[in-house]
Amino acid sequence: MVFADLFFLYCFLPLCLICYFIAKKLKTKNLVLIIFSLVFYAWGEPLYVLLLLFSAAMNWFMGLRIGQNRDTKKGKIMLGVTIAVNIGFLVIFKYLGFLVENFNGLFHAGIPVPQISLPIGISFFTFQAVSYIIDCYWDTVTPQKSFRKFLLYLSLFPQLIAGPIVRYSVVEKEIDKRSVSPLTICLIFSG
Secondary structure, eight states: OOTTOHHIIIIIHHHHHHHHHHOOSHHHHHHHHHHHHHHHHHHHOTTHHHHHHHHHHHHHHHHHHHHHTTTSHHHHHHHHHHHHHHHHHHIIIIIHHHHHHHHHHHHTOOOOOOOOOOOTTHHHHHHHHHHHHHHHHHTSSOOOOOHHHHHHHHHOHHHHTTOOOOOHHHHHHHHHSOOOOHHHHHHHHHO
């Protein structure tokens, strides 16, 4: 789904906003945003929502572990492995075909070029996850204990495909305490 799509503009977004403003508690509002974000993400390729969920679970868990071990050799190893796995996903899904084509061209090899469809927003959620993991290691953020809150940070659909890459420290407090009114939404969308 893209932001300029009529279904998004006239159905998905209004339904999301209605559900958001009907919800009374912030916890419920956050759940509404998570559900709509996952539906938005799954719209193009439903299977890739599992990749997003796996990435969120892995980075959330490793953020907690890295936070507990930040000044140790074990913490450095966990940091390196987590960054490598994140970048590995990005390489597999975004650059593997390119790499195989170049390898075949350079070495006259006949390796079949994989035809992997690109998961929507993989660069954004991967780099957000990497920045979060690094911030946990550097002790610039407290690792998020709630998987649901971390998933909201990583999957929020308005920035998932268009950016910008947002550091966790910028939105950390707004996940738990924010004030949004219909007027605020109108001002945001009017430019």
